[in-house]
Each structure stands twice: as C-alpha cells, then as structure tokens.
Amino acid sequence: MHIPDGFINGATSLGAGVLAAGGLGAALRQGSRALKDRQIPLAGLVAAFVFALQMLNFPVAAGTSGHLLGGALAAVLLGPWMGIVVLSVVVIVQALLFADGGVSALGLNIINMGLLTAIVGWGAFRLLMAVLPKRTASVVGAAVGAGWLSVIVSSLGFVVAYALGGSGQAPIGTVLGAMTGVHSLIGIGEGLITGVIVAAVLGVRPDLVYGAQKYDLEKSRRLTPGRTATAGFVALGLVVAVSLVVFVAPFADSNPDGLERVAENQGFAATAEDSVTAESPLADYGVSGVSDERVGTIVAGVIGVILVFAVGVAILAATRRKRSRATSNSGP
Amino acid sequence: MKTAHVHALYVHGKSPVHDLEAHVKVAAMLLFVFAVVATPREAFWAFAVDAVLLAGAVRAARIPVRFLFGRLLVLIPFVLFAFLLPFLGGGARTEVLGLSLSIEGLWGAWTILAKATLGVTASIVMAATTEVPDILLGLDRLRVPRLITAIAGFMIRYLDVVLGEMHRMRVAMLSRGYDPRWIWQGRALATSAGSLFIRSYERGERVHQAMVARGYQGHMPVFNSGSAPVGSWARAMTVPSVAWVVTIVSLLT
Amino acid sequence: MSVPALEVRDLSFEYPDGTPVLRSVDFHVHPGERVALLGPNGAGKTTLVLHLNAILQPGEGSVTVAGLPATDDNTHEIRRRTGLVFQDPDDQLFMPTVRQDVAFGPANFGVEGPELEHRVMDALEAVGMMEVADRPPHHLSLGQRRRVAVATVLAMRPEILVLDEPSSNLDPASRHELAHILQSLDITMFMVTHDLPYALELCERSLVMDEGRLVADGPTAEILGDRELMRAHRLELPYGFDPSLVQPH
Known part of the structure; x- marks a missing residue:
C-alpha cells in the first residue's frame, strides 16, 4: 500500500518524515556497526531481491490481490536493522524512480513498509522462537507468524496515519475494520511465503538466516518436507483462526452504524463546520481533530492484535510444555 | 537472453x-x-x-x-x-x-x-x-546519506540481474510442466524465491570481493558532476x- | 635479470576444515610475459588467483608483486598492482554507469579530478569502449561488459593483469575481439582458462595445475602437444584442433 501525495495531510506527512528519518538513521548506525563494509553491496542485492518479490502478485480472495511486503522476511534473514535499511531503500527508490508512493508521503511509507514490518516481524519472530522448541521447523513457523503479524501491523500503521491526518474523514472504525480484515487475509499469504522462503534458505545455506544463528539447529533433525509442511499448517491454522476471531467477527457482528454515529457526533460534525482550520496543520493536534473515540478504536485494535498474539504464544508454550513432558516421560 | x-x-x-x-x-x-x-x-x-x-x-x-x-x-x-x-x-x-x-x-x-x-x-x-544514475548523483548532492544512495545504486544495478534469474527459474519450472497460479501452489514459487535469495546474497558477497580487489576500504568514492x-x-x-x-x-x- | 612482475614461492593453502587446496606452488612471471594457467575444475586455480590480490592470505610461502611482498601491511598497494578481472562481469561492474565503474578503482587509490577523468578515458579507449561511458553496465552485451571489466582494472595502472576465464560464454566474434584487445595491451598478463586454443593464441607460456600442484610449466604449444600430460590432467583439445598446425605469431 504505497500512500500517494495528498492522502494524508502535510503536517502528519512531515512528522512521519522526521520520524522515519530518525528510525532509518538509527538503523543505519546500528546496522553498519554490526555488519561492516561488506553489507553495502549485500544490502543492495537483497533490496533488488525484495523489489523483485514485490512484483509478484498473489490472488487473495474475490478479485483482490496482494503482493509481498518482505519486511519480516528481510528481518528474519538479515536481522532487524538491515531489514529496515533494505526495505526503506526499496520504498525510496519506488517513490523517486517509479513514482510509486508520493514523495511527500515518503516518511509514512517508510514507517509502514520498512520500520513497522521489520521491527514487528523481528519482534514476533523472536517471541515465537522463545516459546517454541529450538528446531528448524520452529524457525519456519515463527517466520510464518512474523510475516502475518507484520502485514497487519503495517495496515494498522496506515489506519493510524489516516486517523491523524487523513482526507475525507471516513469513519475510523470502518477503515480499521476494512484494512485489518483484508490484511489479515493478505498476511496469510505473506506469512506462508516468508516461511517457505526461510525454509528453502535454511535447507541450503542455514548460515544465511540471521534469525536462526542464535539457535543450535544442528542438533535438531534435518528439515524434511513433511516437517516443514506440518509446521506451516499448524502456523497457518492458528493464524486463520485468530484472524477470524479478531478481525472478521467483531466487524461482522457488532454494529458499524454505532461506530459511525459516534464518529459523527464526536469528531466530524465540528470539523465539517470549520473546514478551513481543519485543513491547517494545527487542527490535527487539536482535541477536536483526534477525538477520543477514534483513538480508542485504534488502541482497541492494537491491543486486540497484541492480545491475540499473546494468546497464540501462550498456546504454543502450553503445547510445548505438554509435549516436552510427554517426551521426558517416555524417554529413558 | x-x-x-x-x-x-x-x-x-x-x-x-x-x-x-x-x-x-x-x-x-x-x-x-x-x-x-x-x-x-x-x-x-x-x-x-x-x-x-x-x-x-x-x-x-x-x-x-x-x-x-x-x-x-x-x-x-x-x-x-x-x-x-x-x-x-x-x-x-x-x-x-x-x-x-x-x-x-x-x-x-x-x-x-x-x-x-x-x-x-x-x-x-x-x-x-x-x-537513473543521475538521480542517484543528484541525491548525493542533496546530502542524502551516502549509505542510502550507495545501497540504492547497487539495488538498481542488480535489479535486472535478479529479475533475469527469476525469469530463468520460472522458465525452467514451466518447461517441466509446472505453472503455479494460486496461493496453495505458491510453494514451488516460494522455494525458487528461496534460491533466488541465496543467489542474490552470494552475488552480493562476490561483488564485495570484486570491490575489495579494486582497493575498496569501506568508503564509496564520491563522484561529483560539478x-x-x-x-x-x-x-x-x-x-x-x-x-x-x-x-x-x-x-x- | 629484472624483478619478476609476479613471484609465487612455495605457496600452500588449506581450507579451514584442513582440505589442502594449494601445495607448494612455485613460479614466477617476468614483465611483459603472457602466461596461461590451465587445469581441470577444482585444481585450485581460483584460490591461487585470490592470493595474487591478497584477498586470501597464504598459509605458507609468499606472493610478491613487482618486488613488493603481499603482507598485511601492504594489501592496499598489492591490490593496485594486481589487476584482477573476475569471470562474471556482472560481479565486477557494480556501479550505476560504466564511467563510475572504471573510476572506482583509481578513486580508491586517491586519484581524482582531471587525472581521474584522464585515466578513465584512457582505459576505455584501450578496450574500445569510449562510446558507452555513460551507459549503465546492464545495458551492454556480455562481450562489451567483459571489455569494460578489463578497463576497470587497467584504470588502476596495474603491474600485472590477472584474468579469470576471459573467454567464457562469449560468442565467437566477441571472443575474437577480446583476444585482439588483450593482444594489443602492453602489459604483463596471467590468465586462468579452460579455453585451450585461447591460451595458445594469447600466451606463449602455460602452467598446468592439478590437485593444488603445478605439474607443468613451458611453452604453450609444447604443453598442448603433450598428449600424455593432457590426458593425465583432464585437459581436452577441441575436436580436430592440432596445436602443431597453428602458426606462432
């Protein structure tokens, strides 16, 4: 989702630009400290690889298609800092050379597609690895989860930007529902592809998977297609179940009119009357611009995702304990 | 080709x-x-x-x-x-x-x-x-960090090379009668994407070696066009x- | 006798796992000589080449380029003296334009301004590629890219040009053009190749390497004519090719 110019107002775009520059600068400093001069050509090659992958579209449902973002993938393969750098360079090149994504929205796009996907992807990966057994199949499963979550958080980033400075005042609840709903599906594709790519690399050059370097996978059995498939299906099943519960159910069952009416009463009636100041930068920082309800909705969404993820992690941890107890009982 | x-x-x-x-x-x-x-x-x-x-x-x-x-x-x-x-x-x-x-x-x-x-x-x-090369030089002149423009330069240079490899892998797949179109067939595609990553990474290492062979010490030279x-x-x-x-x-x- | 352009003494090297790759390799190349290095896959040719540029450090023995020993202290100068042309020009040509790529080497050695411009144009002229100076490398044909790759190294004014499989994958016309260009260069040359007629055409002297050892060193025509030697080291002349019938230059 490359945001064009004018979609988000100038002040928010500019603020996002500052934030993105700071984040990217930090990633560059951290990345170059850890990775040395060899990494410049490497980062360029991996950026070309991510760009090529993003050109592959996969059908999601009902005529919509998604393409890979690649942030979680890059983070698992290269580490979070290089992941951020690589994705940001991809976004910058797309804006300047291919007019894909507005140049004034560059900061927003870097945050959504570079910073958020790599950081969240990496965080989710590490968290899942912390509770999963340290096996090759777990690395693949964790990559699936990381890919899925990174897409949803990226779409949440879009919703937050829209809430802060979006044009047209579409009810945030509706935007949130539509975005996260669609992206929880797109995320499945992202997760699966991330997982299979990580599995393929693990099979040939496990040393290239940064995320797996910490774990002594030598001890685990070699990755067989059957085991990857199982890991993939378990992760996918979890992801689908969780998506349905969190994103589809509430928006299908609850009363969207209610959300709209709240938004109408609280936020937009005021801005509609005074639209000149609404467009001025200060309006966005005013109380009326960001109504409590909208923030509440987003916070609820974010908390929802985190909760779901925590529940998933807890389930995994529980099954693991059960399994290890089972193996210790049966063992000598 | x-x-x-x-x-x-x-x-x-x-x-x-x-x-x-x-x-x-x-x-x-x-x-x-x-x-x-x-x-x-x-x-x-x-x-x-x-x-x-x-x-x-x-x-x-x-x-x-x-x-x-x-x-x-x-x-x-x-x-x-x-x-x-x-x-x-x-x-x-x-x-x-x-x-x-x-x-x-x-x-x-x-x-x-x-x-x-x-x-x-x-x-x-x-x-x-x-x-394209002039855009990169222009960004240099506008004080965009060298690391960014250098990585972008490598990316653009190798985009066609990586896409060419991707294309050849797809042709190889098609020539053996496999034409994945749907997400549940994506496995083969993603597996070849995995080898594409390895190829890209290894090329990155070889490029680094070629740079070192010509005296690269960690700083990209700056070419200003005046x-x-x-x-x-x-x-x-x-x-x-x-x-x-x-x-x-x-x-x- | 003059100082050898390249002197390799008793060079041995093994992989970290202990597999020996080079075993007591010993030879030297005089200024102005063109020498081919022949041998089957896995003989250690590429490993040897990487030593000549101090990318790999010798386990035992020494490498000396124009009188300067390749030690940790002078790797930088060694890399200027040894101009290494890699097999795949896509690995070698990494900058956005041909001009920047040719300038990359000398710029790393502090050459700048008009002198840099001069070096770039000289090197491109030597390989007949002046007109593509401002094009991106990926818009060139393989033959053109390989010629530009030679130019990127020539611009550093090296003491010795080291080429890894210069003729591989070239169509006959490009292969011939490159031979013509290499012949026209007034520089010491060390060339790794599987293309035996190419070695015969360009190099008066050849070394044969197998299993990490030098097994032969002599005039190229004699080596290619020695059927026993050739068969013993998996070297095969093209069908119908008889080195004794080729006129020396």
Whole structure:
C-alpha cells in the first residue's frame, strides 16, 4: 500500500518524515556497526531481491490481490536493522524512480513498509522462537507468524496515519475494520511465503538466516518436507483462526452504524463546520481533530492484535510444555 | 537472453528539462509537491494554477501524454477509495442526483484526487527526464546519506540481474510442466524465491570481493558532476516558486 | 635479470576444515610475459588467483608483486598492482554507469579530478569502449561488459593483469575481439582458462595445475602437444584442433 501525495495531510506527512528519518538513521548506525563494509553491496542485492518479490502478485480472495511486503522476511534473514535499511531503500527508490508512493508521503511509507514490518516481524519472530522448541521447523513457523503479524501491523500503521491526518474523514472504525480484515487475509499469504522462503534458505545455506544463528539447529533433525509442511499448517491454522476471531467477527457482528454515529457526533460534525482550520496543520493536534473515540478504536485494535498474539504464544508454550513432558516421560 | 526488465520512467529525448541538473530537478520536484500538499482544499483556483504549471513542465519536457496517463494508473486503488469516501464519510450530508453524500467525504475525495494526481505527475516529470544514475548523483548532492544512495545504486544495478534469474527459474519450472497460479501452489514459487535469495546474497558477497580487489576500504568514492549554474536553478525553480506563492496566498485568503 | 612482475614461492593453502587446496606452488612471471594457467575444475586455480590480490592470505610461502611482498601491511598497494578481472562481469561492474565503474578503482587509490577523468578515458579507449561511458553496465552485451571489466582494472595502472576465464560464454566474434584487445595491451598478463586454443593464441607460456600442484610449466604449444600430460590432467583439445598446425605469431 504505497500512500500517494495528498492522502494524508502535510503536517502528519512531515512528522512521519522526521520520524522515519530518525528510525532509518538509527538503523543505519546500528546496522553498519554490526555488519561492516561488506553489507553495502549485500544490502543492495537483497533490496533488488525484495523489489523483485514485490512484483509478484498473489490472488487473495474475490478479485483482490496482494503482493509481498518482505519486511519480516528481510528481518528474519538479515536481522532487524538491515531489514529496515533494505526495505526503506526499496520504498525510496519506488517513490523517486517509479513514482510509486508520493514523495511527500515518503516518511509514512517508510514507517509502514520498512520500520513497522521489520521491527514487528523481528519482534514476533523472536517471541515465537522463545516459546517454541529450538528446531528448524520452529524457525519456519515463527517466520510464518512474523510475516502475518507484520502485514497487519503495517495496515494498522496506515489506519493510524489516516486517523491523524487523513482526507475525507471516513469513519475510523470502518477503515480499521476494512484494512485489518483484508490484511489479515493478505498476511496469510505473506506469512506462508516468508516461511517457505526461510525454509528453502535454511535447507541450503542455514548460515544465511540471521534469525536462526542464535539457535543450535544442528542438533535438531534435518528439515524434511513433511516437517516443514506440518509446521506451516499448524502456523497457518492458528493464524486463520485468530484472524477470524479478531478481525472478521467483531466487524461482522457488532454494529458499524454505532461506530459511525459516534464518529459523527464526536469528531466530524465540528470539523465539517470549520473546514478551513481543519485543513491547517494545527487542527490535527487539536482535541477536536483526534477525538477520543477514534483513538480508542485504534488502541482497541492494537491491543486486540497484541492480545491475540499473546494468546497464540501462550498456546504454543502450553503445547510445548505438554509435549516436552510427554517426551521426558517416555524417554529413558 | 534478458527478457525481464524493469522499466524505469526515463523517456529518451532532448528537452530543456532533460538538460537540467538532476539535483536541481529533484529539489524542484520536492518543493512543488509540498506546495501542492500544503494548499487548502477550498482553493480550487490554486490547484488550477498548479495544474497549468505542471502541464507547462510536461510540455517543456516533451513527455508523451499517453505515457503520462499510463503511469497515473498506480493511483487506481486510491481513486477507488476516494470514490467511496462520499458514501462512507460522516458529517453533514447533501443530495446529489438523489444520492445522499457526505460533504466531508466529497471534500476528501476531491483532495485525494487533486493532490495525488499533481504529486504523481510531478514525480513522473522528474523521473522521465533524469537518467537513473543521475538521480542517484543528484541525491548525493542533496546530502542524502551516502549509505542510502550507495545501497540504492547497487539495488538498481542488480535489479535486472535478479529479475533475469527469476525469469530463468520460472522458465525452467514451466518447461517441466509446472505453472503455479494460486496461493496453495505458491510453494514451488516460494522455494525458487528461496534460491533466488541465496543467489542474490552470494552475488552480493562476490561483488564485495570484486570491490575489495579494486582497493575498496569501506568508503564509496564520491563522484561529483560539478555544481549547477545559477541559470539552471532559476529555470527549475520557477515552477515550485510560483506554486508556493499560490499556496501562501491561498492560505492567507 | 629484472624483478619478476609476479613471484609465487612455495605457496600452500588449506581450507579451514584442513582440505589442502594449494601445495607448494612455485613460479614466477617476468614483465611483459603472457602466461596461461590451465587445469581441470577444482585444481585450485581460483584460490591461487585470490592470493595474487591478497584477498586470501597464504598459509605458507609468499606472493610478491613487482618486488613488493603481499603482507598485511601492504594489501592496499598489492591490490593496485594486481589487476584482477573476475569471470562474471556482472560481479565486477557494480556501479550505476560504466564511467563510475572504471573510476572506482583509481578513486580508491586517491586519484581524482582531471587525472581521474584522464585515466578513465584512457582505459576505455584501450578496450574500445569510449562510446558507452555513460551507459549503465546492464545495458551492454556480455562481450562489451567483459571489455569494460578489463578497463576497470587497467584504470588502476596495474603491474600485472590477472584474468579469470576471459573467454567464457562469449560468442565467437566477441571472443575474437577480446583476444585482439588483450593482444594489443602492453602489459604483463596471467590468465586462468579452460579455453585451450585461447591460451595458445594469447600466451606463449602455460602452467598446468592439478590437485593444488603445478605439474607443468613451458611453452604453450609444447604443453598442448603433450598428449600424455593432457590426458593425465583432464585437459581436452577441441575436436580436430592440432596445436602443431597453428602458426606462432
């Protein structure tokens, strides 16, 4: 989702630009400290690889298609800092050379597609690895989860930007529902592809998977297609179940009119009357611009995702304990 | 052999805009886009002036109109979103042709369509008249961190190489009778993407070795193509300066 | 006798796992000589080449380029003296334009301004590629890219040009053009190749390497004519090719 110019107002775009520059600068400093001069050509090659992958579209449902973002993938393969750098360079090149994504929205796009996907992807990966057994199949499963979550958080980033400075005042609840709903599906594709790519690399050059370097996978059995498939299906099943519960159910069952009416009463009636100041930068920082309800909705969404993820992690941890107890009982 | 190509936006040709230095064009484009984004949505006349300015630039750059419209297609998802806004938007409503539309939503749709179109067009004018290596040199001159421009340079250099490898792998797959189209068939595709990553990574290592062999010690050399004459700046800045005057006037009135 | 352009003494090297790759390799190349290094896959040729540029450090023995020993202290100068042309020009040509790529080497050695420009144009002229200076490398044909790759190294004014499989994958016309260009260069040359007629055409002397050892060193025509030697080291002349019938230059 490359945001064009004018979609988000100038002040928010500019603020996002500052934030993105700071984040990217930090990633560059951290990345170059850890990775040395060899990494410049490497980062360029991996950026070309991510760009090529993003050109592959996969059908999601009902005529919509998604393409890979690649942030979680890059983070698992290269580490979070290089992941951020690589994705940001991809976004910058797309804006300047291919007019894909507005140049004034560059900061927003870097945050959504570079910073958020790599950081969240990496965080989710590490968290899942912390509770999963340290096996090759777990690395693949964790990559699936990381890919899925990174897409949803990226779409949440879009919703937050829209809430802060979006044009047209579409009810945030509706935007949130539509975005996260669609992206929880797109995320499945992202997760699966991330997982299979990580599995393929693990099979040939496990040393290239940064995320797996910490774990002594030598001890685990070699990755067989059957085991990857199982890991993939378990992760996918979890992801689908969780998506349905969190994103589809509430928006299908609850009363969207209610959300709209709240938004109408609280936020937009005021801005509609005074639209000149609404467009001025200060309006966005005013109380009326960001109504409590909208923030509440987003916070609820974010908390929802985190909760779901925590529940998933807890389930995994529980099954693991059960399994290890089972193996210790049966063992000598 | 090479069938996969990424078509950057560059349009071969000679024009006063092609002749301008890259960093001047990038700076002018950025200033113009920010002027457009800062324009209040009620100032229809201001957007009209911006559009006329941009049309002048397109003409001066001799960019084919058909090419321009082709590239504007990237906006389609957002145009769809813009058309939904009048129906979804909150606030006061108005009747148009018997439909009840949100006034805020209409404003939003207008803002997105106007600003996004002007923004993309400005980007296209810059990218269509500047060769890719010059854009990178221009970014260098505009003090974009070297690390970013260097990585971007490697990325652009190897994009065709990586796409060529991707294409050959796909041909190899097709020639053995496998044509994955759906996500549940994506496994083969993703597996080859895995080997594509390994190939890209290993090429990165070989490139590094080739750089070291020619004395690379961790700092990319800087090649400056000389500074731009005042005349270039003056010519390139006419468009964004008028746009900013328009924006400031429209903000004050 | 003059100082050898390249002197390799008793060079041994093994992989970290202990597999020996080079075993007591010993030879030297005089200024102005053109020498081919022949041998089957896995003989250690590429490993040897990487030593000549101090990318690999010798386990035992030494490498000396124009009198300067390749030690940790002078790797940088060694890399200027040994101009290494890699097999895949896509690995070698990494900058956005040909001009920047050719300038990359000398710029790393502090050459700048008009002198840099001069070096770039000289090197491109030597390989007949002046007209592509401002094009991106990926828009060139393989033959053109390989010629530009030679130019990127020539611009550093090396003491010795080291080429890894210069003729691989070239069509016959490009292969011939490159041979013509290499012949026209007034520089010491060390060339790794599987293309035996190419070695015969370009190099008066050849070394044969197998299993990490030098097994032969002599005039190229004699080596290619020695059927026993050739068969013993998996070297095969093209069908119908008889080195004794080729006129020396």
